[in-house]
Amino acid sequence: MTEPVLSTHALTKRFGALVANEAVSLDLRPGEVHALIGPNGAGKSTLVGQICGAIKPDEGRVQFLGRDVTEQSTRTRARSGLGRTFQISALAMEDSVLQNVVLGAMGAAGTVWHFLRPAMKDLTIRQKAEQALERVGLSDLASLRTGEISHGQRRRLEVAVALTLSPKAFVMDEPMAGLGAEGTRELTALLDELRQEAPILLVEHDMDVVFSLADRITVLNYGRVIATGSTAEIRSDPEVRRAYLGEES
Amino acid sequence: MSRESIVNAALFALLIAVPLGALATDEPFIITLATRAVILALAAVGLNIALGIGGLVSLGHAAYFGIGGYAMGILAFHAQSYTPLFEGPFVIEGTKLMPIIWLVAICGGALAAFVIGLLSLRTTGVYFIMITLAFGQMFYFFTISWPAYGGEDGLSIYVRNSFPGLNTLVPIQFYAVCFVLLCAVLWFNARLARAPFGLALNAARQVPHRVEAIGLDPVRLKLVALVISGAVTGLAGALFADLNRFVSPTMFSWQMSGELMVFIILGGTGRLFGPVAGAMLFVLLEYLLGGISDYWLAFLGALLLLVVLYGRGGLVGIFAGKARNHD
Incomplete structure (x- = not known):
């Protein structure tokens, strides 16, 4: 085994x-x-x-x-x-969808202690964040404020943030x-793929x-x-x- | 250009036009008022880094302001009385040089913020407000009861400290010094808000457990924010003491902490130019209404009430609309 x-x-x-x-x-x-x-x-x-x-x-x-x-x-x-998602969405509601995944990618890469250069212009981080959004199908909403997207979209963003950690387990x-029903079906399909990762x-x-x-x-x-x-x-x-x-x- | 940057540019233009106008019409008092507004704005910009991005409602920022003030007072006092600051295996002299005084004020503010932050960041919410207030009051009563530097009467510095190449006793030159420092700190604040650290700190305010789940320590982020904030407010304290050529325990009073917070709420919490707008309006009202009535703060209270009730984004919000985060 x-x-x-x-x-x-x-x-x-x-x-x-x-x-x-x-x-x-x-x-x-x-x-x-x-x-x-x-x-x-x-x-x-x-x-x-x-x-x-x-x-x-x-x-x-x-x-x-x-x-x-x-x-x-x-x-x-x-x-x-160890990538986790929360029962009640734990996202920065005032920030954009992209900023939330960028934050996750930054945390994983340990590049948070920079005080002067713009966070959103770090291409490695940004690419990783955009990939995570693409994976959960939220690329089109990247620039929206997280507080403005629907509950179902937030549940998927929650998974995307966990994805930016390149987790070994979810x-x-x-x-x-x-x-x-619709949202459940979509997310179920997504999780079904994620188990390979x-x-x-x-x-x-x-x-x-x-x-x-x-x-x-x-x-x-x-x-x-x-x-x-x-x-x-x-x-x-x-x-x-x-x-x-x-x-x- | 967004509406907020138009408002910011207008405030910036005012800060250049008013003193130059006063210079042309030979009104040195107006220049001094403008200097006061710029220095108070700088102190509040310091607080806004902790409060606006990090959500740290510190009611003890007078501690860092006062430390900056006393850094200037003590160094200049020893220089003007020709007594050494410290005698031992080596001697530390006082100084009248602004850059050195600023450096000491910045380090003093940062160090105090580090120690106070280590202890107070174990708490949140109302407890955090109360514990920072308590630290501020400790400094206040300590300086009152410490006779070496004037105790309750404070310290008078007879001649304004010097800056290489400038005559700081000329109001417009001292104004220029303060204005350049304010611009430098605002630039730093704008960069900081968009940097990885600012993004993480902003998230630590909104969802600390998420920040932890991606491998970051929200308390450490807030501590660093508080240290930066204390350093900036400390620098403002040194300038404020230099403007008045006087430093006393009132710089440490809780009313001072409260005023800094009023500037931010009046101008717009978390807005880059919020504290600047707030401090400008405060100084203007103090000048206009203070001449009419000793109870002008009652009017300020009413205004603050209106802004909080109807203009939730503060002055900047009234003119520029809701805050937006840009990528």
């Missing part, structure tokens, strides 16, 4: 008496989409927080590209290629949140998206992993059906 790109080993996080994550282990292998599902309050966001570095686990480890990154900051993990927290850990509520994209699925409930396996295995798992999918599906 190939070495996983990203993995967690028995991650446990408590908030007071509440156990948000209990001994959660999962891994993300090259080329796959690994979906993380579970009812509200199952501990998905806490897990994403620990993987990306915003939350410090009480026990357990996070491994990324073969290294233990448990003690590393969000920034260090980002610089080594962590996407509900990328489809708030999208209509880097594997995707996908937190998602939309079951159609999960079942069409995911190679494997991990189900969280009350902070614990109740099932993990291929889509077919998860579909037929009795505990999952009871806890999450409901009797109908």
Whole structure:
């Protein structure tokens, strides 16, 4: 079996008496989409927080590209290629669409400590940024203010910013949140291509998206992993059906 | 040319025409007023780098302004009294040379901003406002109770400091010095806003968690912004003390910090020429209304209220419309 790109080993996080994550282990292998599902309050966001570095686990480890990154900051993990998207779009709304991706490319290249030369005239950075926009189909909107574009376009811009990091793995927290049917279809097609570039850990509520994209699925409930396996295995798992999918599906 | 650059050009033209007009009609007092406006504008441009791009609402910028003022006061005091500033294994003398005084003021402002920033940037929002205010007040009470340099009475410097090749006692020449410095800092500010650092700082104000997710440290960006800001305001402080040939603890007062913020809000937050417009209007009103009533600040308050309620972009916004970011 190939070495996983990203993995967690028995991650446990408590908030007071509440156990948000209990001994959660999962891994993300090259080329796959690994979906993380579970009812509200199952501990998905806490897990994403620990993987990306915003939350410090009480026990357990996070491994990324073969290294233990448990003690590393969000920034260090980002610089080594962990590209994340946020559940609620985290974009500079006053800036243009292009400026948002340029910012990502600058952060990745570490060329931010320049005080006099214009940021938008750095051709290497700009080319990388424009490629990312092209990839998600936003080239035509490059000069618009981010606050002016639609919600669905912002969700794609969110992915484009993560792309500028040339990530080794994506962590996407509900990328489809708030999208209509059309937007969901477009973004699903995009993510389907992106898995070739880097594997995707996908937190998602939309079951159609999960079942069409995911190679494997991990189900969280009350902070614990109740099932993990291929889509077919998860579909037929009795505990999952009871806890999450409901009797109908 | 965008509408904003037309407004900027008009303000720039005023800053050249008014003192030259005053020179032609032999009104040195108007030149002094213009110098005051230019220096206060410079101090507020410093604050605008932290506030406008970085969103750092510092209510303690009087600290850097005062440090610049005292850098000038202390150096010039030792020079005029022929006493060394420091005696030990080596001797440091005072000086009356502006370039050296400026350098000390800039370094002093930057250093103070670095230390204050390290401590205060652990907080945000109202707490940040309060902690910067507290640091400003610490400097204020320290200078009041420090007798070596005049304490509450301040320090008088009898002759204005010198600049090689100029007679700084001639109002228009001193004005030229201040004006050139303001232009240099505005140029730097304009470049900074469009440079990678400015773009990142601007994003750190809007979405700090995004900035972190692309591998940058928003607090470090803000700290550097505060250091640049403190350095500029420190330079303005040295010029302000030189204009008055006097420095006192009032330069450190929280009212001073408040005035700098008023210039920015009046002129337009985050607009390049916002603080310039604000400081010009303030000095003009101070001159016109101050002659009519001692309570002229009440009128200023009413004006500020109107600008905040109806002209959200400040003076520059009223004339130039909404801010736009250009690529």
